[in-house]
Amino acid sequence: MDAEDLRDIFRSLGPIHIRRMFGGQGVYQGEIMFALVASDELYLKVDDESVGLFRDQGSRPFSFQTRDGRTTLTSYWLMPESALDDPDEAAGLGKMALAAAQRAKAAQVRKGRSTDPGRRPRKRPSEPAT
Known part of the structure; x- marks a missing residue:
């Protein structure tokens, strides 16, 4: 699946961009990843x-599979085949996925976890300063 296919599937979501990752691709709107290939x-x-x-x-x-042979399940589920041929279904599922990704990001922020990879982690009061 190439970038143009993905842009066509998710055209109702506005501009998206694709980043290579782990032999696949992450699909983003802004800084929020809502799909992967x-x-x-x-x-x-x-x-x-x-x-x-x-x-x-x-x-x-x-x-x-992890290096030690365990299987890890993610929070990304296969898009139903019917949605690949139905722009309305794809749009609805894409919006649902984007909303799920936004809720996940908001939950991380509420828990005090930064989604900014350049941000230094906060020190706990009991940790000595370095």
Whole structure:
């Protein structure tokens, strides 16, 4: 799946950009990743509010093997095949994935975790200053 295919699928979301990652691609709107492409399959971000829809449609989560052989499941689920051919369905699922990604980012901020990779972690009061 190339960048133009992805832009076509998600055209209703406005401008998106694609970044290479781990042999695949992350799909972003602004600084929020809401989809990924791995092994030429498109996965969308889900959370508690949206995972049921994907499960009901027979979707599955993106998973990978760790170095020690364990399987790790992610919060990205395979986009239903029907949505690849239906712009309205793709738009709805894309908006749902973007909303899930925004909620996840907001939860990180509330917990005091920075999503800025350049930001230094805060020291706890009990930690000595360096």
